[in-house]
Amino acid sequence: MKIVKRILLGIAAIIAIVLITALFVPKDYSAEREIVINKPKATVFDYVVHLKNVTRYNTFAQKDPNMKTSFKGIDATVGSVFLWDGNADAGKGEQEIRNIVPGERVDLDLRFIKPMEGKADA
Numbered sequence: 001m002k003i004v005k006r007i008l009l010g011i012a013a014i015i016a017i018v019l020i021t022a023l024f025v026p027k028d029y030s031a032e033r034e035i036v037i038n039k040p041k042a043t044v045f046d047y048v049v050h051l052k053n054v055t056r057y058n059t060f061a062q063k064d065p066n067m068k069t070s071f072k073g074i075d076a077t078v079g080s081v082f083l084w085d086g087n088a089d090a091g092k093g094e095q096e097i098r099n100i101v102p103g104e105r106v107d108l109d110l111r112f113i114k115p116m117e118g119k120a121d122a
Helices: 002-024 041-048 051-057 059-063
Strands: 068-072 081-085 092-101 105-114 118-121
Touching (some): 051 059, 051 068
Antiparallel strands (some): 081 092, 092 105, 105 118
């Protein structure tokens, strides 16, 4: 009986350690990628800010050449939206321009619908 108690206490201790450790693990994460493009910054920005160019460099769009795409709003302005509906690799969703800092950055809201729902900032 003492052996069973020691085994149960050992299991309880392991579970407690895992739960206590989980309290201190960061809840947020981020992923970054970098690539060097040998073009002037203004040229690259002008290309990226236009949502109609997304299918030319998005790897998921390239996996499904039959993907249906559409656009809402005036391209390259805050509030413009790129919508897609493709196969299992590409899924279904939309991305909307949330903010533009001319010549510097484009902030996007990504909304995934299929194969699973989710939201992300880019």
